[in-house]
Every structure is written in C-alpha cells, then in structure tokens.
Amino acid sequence: MRHKVFVCLTLLLWSCGPVVETPEEQRPVRQQSSLPEGAHQMEAHPAKPHQGWIACGGRWTAGEGTGIGAGFADQLGAGVLNAGITGEPLPGLLQRLPQLLDRKPEGLILEVGQEDEALNAPPKAFQKHLNALGRQLGEHPGLKLLILVSAREAAYRELILEFAKKQGALVYSGDFSEAPPAAAQHNALAKQVRQMLY
Numbered sequence: 583m584r585h586k587v588f589v590c591l592t593l594l595l596w597s598c599g600p601v602v603e604t605p606e607e608q609r610p611v612r613q614q615s616s617l618p619e620g621a622h623q624m625e626a627h628p629a630k631p632h633q634g635w636i637a638c639g640g641r642w643t644a645g646e647g648t649g650i651g652a653g654f655a656d657q658l659g660a661g662v663l664n665a666g667i668t669g670e671p672l673p674g675l676l677q678r679l680p681q682l683l684d685r686k687p688e689g690l691i692l693e694v695g696q697e698d699e700a701l702n703a704p705p706k707a708f709q710k711h712l713n714a715l716g717r718q719l720g721e722h723p724g725l726k727l728l729i730l731v732s733a734r735e736a737a738y739r740e741l742i743l744e745f746a747k748k749q750g751a752l753v754y755s756g757d758f759s760e761a762p763p764a765a766a767q768h769n770a771l772a773k774q775v776r777q778m779l780y
Contacts, residue, residue: 632685634661635726635779638675639693642732642771644668647762655691657772658779662691671697672711679718689726690719691775692751694742695733696758705737712745719749727751728778730771732758752778 637643637655643666645653655664665682667674672694682690692715698708719725729746731753733739739755746753754774760767 632663632687634663634687635689635691635728636663636665636682636685636687637691637693638679638682639666639691639730639732640670640697641668641761642666642696642730642758642763642768643691643693645768647760648765648768652765652768654768654772654775657768658776662779663687666693669697671701671703672708672715676711676714676718679715683718683722683725687725689728689779691728691730691779693730693732695731695738699733699735699738705741708738709741712741716745716749728775729753730758730775731755734759754778 635658637658639655641647643653643655643664645651645656645664645666646668653664653666655662655666663685665678675692694712698711703711719727727746727749729742729749729751731739731742731746733742743753743755756771756774757767
C-alpha cells in the first residue's frame with residue numbers, strides 16, 4: 583500500500599513540476615505516424631535519390647480496389663515511385679512533401695481532391711492548402727508536374743484546375759467516381775498517365 587501511495591505521489595509531482603527543456607541534440611528521435619493502419623511510412627533519413635517521378639495522392643495512387651502492386655501508379659514501372667497513402671488529404675501530403683522532394687525527382691504525379699472532398703474540407707481551407715502546396719513546389723524550379731483531379735464536386739475541381747494552370751502542370755481530370763476504384767479503372771488510368779509522361 584505504501585508503495586502505491588509513493589508511486590501515485592511521485593507521478594503527481596512529476597506531472598505538476600516545471601518543464602525542463604532537453605537540448606535538441608540530446609532529444610530522442612521519435613517518429614509519430616498519423617498514417618492509416620496498414621500504411622507504410624517512408625524512411626525519414628537519408629532520402630534516397632530518385633531520378634524518375636514520384637506519385638503522391640490518396641486511394642487511387644495507393645492502389646485501393648486492386649491487388650498489391652497493381653494500382654495505376656505501380657503499373658508505371660521503375661521510373662515512378664509510389665508514395666500514395668489511402669485516406670491522406672492535402673495537409674498530410676504537405677507534411678511529407680519536403681521529404682519526398684529531398685529525393686530530387688524529375689517530377690511529381692499529384693492525385694488531388696478526393697480525400698479532402700470525402701472529409702468535407704471547406705473549399706476556403708482547401709484553397710489555403712493548395713496555396714501552401716504551390717509555395718513548396720515553387721522552391722523546386724524545373725520540377726515537372728502531372729496533376730490528377732480526383733475530386734468530383736465542382737467547387738474542388740475548379741480550385742485544382744486553377745492551381746494546375748498556375749503551376750504550368752499537365753492535367754488529367756477523368757472519371758474518378760468509382761469508390762473503391764476497380765482494377766479496370768486502374769489499368770485505364772495507368773495507360774492514360776503513361777501516355778502523358780512518356
């Protein structure tokens with residue numbers, strides 16, 4: 583009993599005590615993941631160079647609705663690194679993007695819109711995130727862009743198309759209405775993207 587009281591008092595004092603900052607170089611590195619269950623987080627350090635394209639986006643890019651390695655981005659060959667995460671909206675991509683760009687890719691395939699739309703992101707907030715994306719991309723002149731407009735609602739689609747125009751990006755805004763996408767849609771999208779890239 584005395585031991586339990588001692589432990590409880592110690593924890594109480596610890597939680598109420600002053601905060602002591604640890605010098606940054608002595609802090610342990612702790613990786614926190616906000617990724618959906620089953621998603622794989624990319625290595626933080628070092629970023630391996632990738633001389634081709636990197637595909638970013640949500641369920642379509644991650645290959646949902648088809649077998650492992652059979653999504654549209656995986657069908658594009660070794661020249662395209664698939665960094666898609668099912669359920670990841672634009673703010674999640676903004677957090678990961680600097681790490682992806684550290685790999686020095688030739689270009690990015692950005693599937694944008696469907697995940698934010700599914701979360702009912704306010705269009706003004708979505709616009710703000712697109713502006714932040716534009717600022718990040720602006721730090722990498724010469725980076726090629728292919729934007730896949732996966733949103734279905736006009737409010738999101740128009741914002742994405744306007745963003746793509748400002749970036750001078752290639753754009754594909756076909757039918758992304760299947761939920762989950764089927765293998766046939768992945769095959770058709772892979773064919774379309776391949777024609778646009780090569």
